[in-house]
Amino acid sequence: MDLVSSISIGLETALSVNNLAYCFLGVFLGTLIGVIPGIGSLAAISMLFPLTFHLEPTTALIMLAGIWYGSSYGGNTASILLNIPGTTSSAVTCLDGYPMTRQGRGGVALLMTTVASFIGGTIGIVILMIFSPTIAEYALNFGSSEYFALMLLGLVAASTITSGAPAKGLAMVVLGLAFGVVGTDIYSGVPRFTFGSLDLMDGLSLVALAMGLFGVTEVIASIGKVDLTTIDRKSVSLKAMTPTKDDIKRSGMPILRGTGFGAFFGTLPGTGPSIAAFMAYAIEKQVAKDPSRFGKGAIEGICAPEAANNAADQTAFIPTLTLGIPGSATMAIMLGALMIHGINPGPGLMTEHPDLFWGLVMSFWIGNLLLVLLNVPMIGLWVRLLLVPYHLLFPAVLMFICIGTYTVHNNVADVWMVAFFGALGYLMRYLSLPAAPLLLGFVLGPLMEEHFRRAMLLSRGDFMTFVDRPISSAVMFLTATLLLWTVWSTLRIKSASRRTRVHQ
């Protein structure tokens, strides 16, 4: 199938009235939840995720993607106007976005992030369309060894690169793998770690885990902390949003550079949007004529990371959809959604469900477009939502979490799991353990075990199977290098800090 006919299939699917309506609804609800201070896109997606269960797979995914754009956009609004980042990647946007708000230029910042996101996202989608078929075709030859190696790389990368303390990130990935073991073993039919409970036979619920770790924890941590100091409403009126000529001139190149970074880092397992956003910001600061402007409201400082972030979000779908290996926690949730709907992402996805694949890709673009159309005139409404006192908002958030989880299987056990994971998430936050790697490990765990056991069966228990096959050995080599590099850099930082202490 050539690209043109694929695109037309995709457009046909995405532009059907039903799908378009759900895409719109997703974007709207996503923004609505994302705007709530402290609720980042991950929490928003896990909260709204159960709403999509009752739809058919394609529509559900389209809505979910809409929720995701909406929530990351909404999260940005909170970051820029209140300096409360909901996600790591929007933390970068805070650096220059909040100073712009304090200068009365919050509206410009919001508009320019929308534009930057749209451009970054669009280019990301084009890259996704061009590369996915090639990679999927190539991946048809992958066996269990390759898949195991790739997943291992993904998990190691996700836990060592993004988090401050690599050992903690790794520990959380492994803890996620452990949670993934709970349930019936597919090979022997033995129930594992269910402690006699029938509710655990099907394993822990992804929805409950995500809602607890990201939703409930976020609520507990935000209570009493969110201070809604005066937002200057004038700064977000339509008139105040018009960027000056200088703003536009300054933004062009940073958006393109950011997109480049984002598109590249998005495809790598484990790095994803936050790394891309940080890198883009750092590069802009490097190439700027006057780096001292950064941190004081430089428009380049919000455009580049936003473009990078969104381009990475799009290209992150390449490994998720073509290999079935998510690179980030958000992608893990997307993957989980697909699997709940009975679709196995992997190289076969494009040939078996072309309407789903291309429909989704096209809906990304439509979702991005809707986001611009919806949000530019509605910024005023979102700002008013930000002014609702938090003590009235969080019971509503909790209610949606409870009902959402309950309705997935009409099972109260899932609600208890939310409470458990909420408590665990709070403990983890208290001990500064990252939650995203845990989710990634949880989703990938069962797949990894399956591939590992199959690879061992095929090779008759010979570990050399991971090294003998060229692709898997290359990936294993990368993973080993990454681990060694992590150890080395940790040691180096330690000895450097010891040296400075001696000098002082």
Next chain:
Amino acid sequence: MKRVDTADIITGALISATGIFFATYSVTQYDIGTIYRMGPGMFPLGIGLVLTGLGVLITVPAFFRSGTLPQVDTRSLVMVLLGIAAFALLVGPLGLAPAIFASTILSSYAERKVKPLTLAVLCVSLACLAYLVFLVGLGLPLFMFKWPF
């Protein structure tokens, strides 16, 4: 500031303990099998061992650096969890509306700002919202009120 990083020592110890539990439970309860034909216990055993090791890696360096122990916000934690528990207990026997009332009232005690009247209005409007979204909008088979007897 403490002389050792207490938070990380606790973290590592908890992680190691989880790992040891996981590994021993796998060995004692499930068939390990061989590498060639793995039993249900092999993968969790491996996970348990790696987890134990990582816990040690977190604990040991923490003895050689100073650290701070952050504050726990017990009130928010307990009230929010109680709110969820109340929902879980009530939604089955009594229906959605009582569950929402209970969880809203309990969880809003996490912050002392809410007045009784505001709370009542909040409860009723949340129940209406839930009715509109989940029963009317999504058409889910839920009951707002149920009589348990």
